[in-house]
Amino acid sequence: MTETATDLRSDLASFPTARDPECPFDPPAEYADLREQEGTPSLACPVGVNARVVSRYADVRAALADPNLSSHAAPSTHVVPGGLLDRPVAPGSLLNMDGAGHARLRRLLTPEFTVKRIQALRPYVQGLVDDHLDALLEHGGPVDLVEHFALPIPSLVICELLGVDYGDRDRFQEQTAVLIGTNSDPAALEQANLEVVGFMTQLVLTKLAAPGDDLLGRLIVRAGENGQELSVEELVTLGITLLIAGHETTANMIGLSTLALLRQPDQLAALRADPGLAGTAVDEMLRYLSIVQFGVLRQATGDVTVGDETIKAGEWLVAALSAGNRDESVFPDPDRIDLRRGATAHLAFGYGIHQCLGQQLARVELQEVFVRLHQRIPTLRLAVPFEDVEFKNDALVYGVRALPVTWDEEDNR
Amino acid sequence: MKVRVDVDACVGAGQCVLAAPDVFDQRDEDGMVVLLVEDPPAELEAATEHAALLCPALAIVVER
Numbered sequence: 001m002t003e004t005a006t007d008l009r010s011d012l013a014s015f016p017t018a019r020d021p022e023c024p025f026d027p028p029a030e031y032a033d034l035r036e037q038e039g040t041p042s043l044a045c046p047v048g049v050n051a052r053v054v055s056r057y058a059d060v061r062a063a064l065a066d067p068n069l070s071s072h073a074a075p076s077t078h079v080v081p082g083g084l085l086d087r088p089v090a091p092g093s094l095l096n097m098d099g100a101g102h103a104r105l106r107r108l109l110t111p112e113f114t115v116k117r118i119q120a121l122r123p124y125v126q127g128l129v130d131d132h133l134d135a136l137l138e139h140g141g142p143v144d145l146v147e148h149f150a151l152p153i154p155s156l157v158i159c160e161l162l163g164v165d166y167g168d169r170d171r172f173q174e175q176t177a178v179l180i181g182t183n184s185d186p187a188a189l190e191q192a193n194l195e196v197v198g199f200m201t202q203l204v205l206t207k208l209a210a211p212g213d214d215l216l217g218r219l220i221v222r223a224g225e226n227g228q229e230l231s232v233e234e235l236v237t238l239g240i241t242l243l244i245a246g247h248e249t250t251a252n253m254i255g256l257s258t259l260a261l262l263r264q265p266d267q268l269a270a271l272r273a274d275p276g277l278a279g280t281a282v283d284e285m286l287r288y289l290s291i292v293q294f295g296v297l298r299q300a301t302g303d304v305t306v307g308d309e310t311i312k313a314g315e316w317l318v319a320a321l322s323a324g325n326r327d328e329s330v331f332p333d334p335d336r337i338d339l340r341r342g343a344t345a346h347l348a349f350g351y352g353i354h355q356c357l358g359q360q361l362a363r364v365e366l367q368e369v370f371v372r373l374h375q376r377i378p379t380l381r382l383a384v385p386f387e388d389v390e391f392k393n394d395a396l397v398y399g400v401r402a403l404p405v406t407w408d409e410e411d412n413r
Numbered sequence: 414m415k416v417r418v419d420v421d422a423c424v425g426a427g428q429c430v431l432a433a434p435d436v437f438d439q440r441d442e443d444g445m446v447v448l449l450v451e452d453p454p455a456e457l458e459a460a461t462e463h464a465a466l467l468c469p470a471l472a473i474v475v476e477r
């Protein structure tokens with residue numbers, strides 16, 4: 001995803017607005033005004049239409065729970081100049097489906113993401129995190145934590161989930177890194193896209209021929225047993241959805257939250273002293289950072305009530321997740337990181353029927369990273385001045401482009 | 414306290430299982446919510462209410 005939101009303006013006539021470069025972890029200051037002003041304003045979006053922007057926590061939840069909203073346009077299309085708002089929904093594209101079609105597919109997939117199933121993956125994730133820390137320590141600082149840690153871990157977790165052969169994982173991981181990298185040139189991107197689609201198609205065909213004990217294999221068997229066989233196209237689209245939805249998000253959370261925690265030594269010390277804090281810490285960082293930074297786009301298919309206003313059929317609506325997550329009526333002192341806050345009801349995974357399917361997996365990955373990274377490299381620190389860290393201000397998923405870090409010799413044990 | 418769940422509305426996000434594992438579980442076959450206790454004891458009431466608040470599908474109803 002390299003589409004960008006350009007030409008952002010800093011007044012309330014348009015959405016989104018730019019962040020204050022001095023506060024790279026905070027949403028644009030104007031979003032606080034949005035929450036305070038009455039009603040749900042209609043703001044111009046870069047895609048070329050106006051959308052009603054919902055910014056208060058309670059309103060975001062009410063809107064996203066409303067069955068009269070359609071997800072047919074991709075969640076961040078509003079910030080993409082020239083983005084397609086009426087592209088037909090590809091079969092298997094869970095994020096863009098509505099109603100019964102969405103429910104059918106989501107139910108076929110959900111058994112793979114239950115709390116129990118994901119807990120069973122935890123030892124695998126732990127091993128993966130430890131292996132990458134071993135390699136980092138072996139390599140020695142300074143090193144880019146994004147390239148060597150944040151990107152490979154979620155990608156390999158998805159390989160494990162989908163049942164990609166071990167021999168193919170390096171190649172798969174390289175190509176997906178290009179695909180979601182913001183530094184890739186268009187030709188490399190096109191090439192990586194073709195490779196990943198080809199790769200996923202091959203994987204699906206292999207699993208169809210001999211379904212194994214992995215997500216795709218079980219999904220194929222389950223769908224067959226329910227008399228709802230999935231086509232190759234549906235399976236490929238689903239596989240790629242899981243890959244993109246689960247990789248870019250988790251990778252950016254790892255990089256950005258590490259930086260934010262390094263800037264808050266007291267909070268980091270508390271986490272290091274008490275690994276039991278990891279659960280609430282992860283949810284607090286999800287809330288605080290709200291990396292799906294432009295929120296999610298919907299279109300009303302009937303009347304939708306938000307507060308005391310009615311949004312009419314045909315109107316576009318943006319649920320500004322980052323604004324809702326800083327609503328002080330729900331999260332006191334919202335601009336402060338408080339790892340003990342217990343902010344589990346945040347909006348970083350969305351709300352309603354599309355609420356992140358992979359959220360338990362994301363939590364486990366981030367928990368293991370939070371605990372192990374700082375325990376094994378207690379002297380971890382930035383290797384460049386903070387001002388030199390580049391933020392992905394235009395990317396649909398917020399994060400840092402690179403995170404050069406280093407540590408004291410004594411951690412290399 | 415009385416608890417009801419609406420399995421048709423559930424989207425299997427598992428928030429309830431994390432919040433109140435003694436009250437909610439998920440079915441192995443489709444990941445949908447299972448109510449383990451209909452009238453949770455006093456010590457589980459707070460967690461049960463929190464689960465209802467978290468549920469993204471408004472599939473948990475708590476009556477006092």
Ligand code: HEM
Nearest residue numbers: 075094095245246249250253296349350354356357358362
């Ligand atoms: C920190 C990590 C993550 C964040 C912040 C995140 C965020 C989100 C958000 C905001 C949505 C809702 C989109 C909408 O309402 O239009 C969503 C949906 C989704 N996410 Fe995640 N996600 C993360 C990790 C993952 C992982 C690890 C996976 C799976 C491997 C995953 C798979 C999905 C899928 C399949 C959907 C679509 C669900 C549906 O449409 O029913 N996500 N995610």
Ligand code: SF4
Nearest residue numbers: 423424426427429468
């Ligand atoms: S929190 Fe709600 S949607 Fe999620 S599993 Fe429980 S009942 Fe279902």
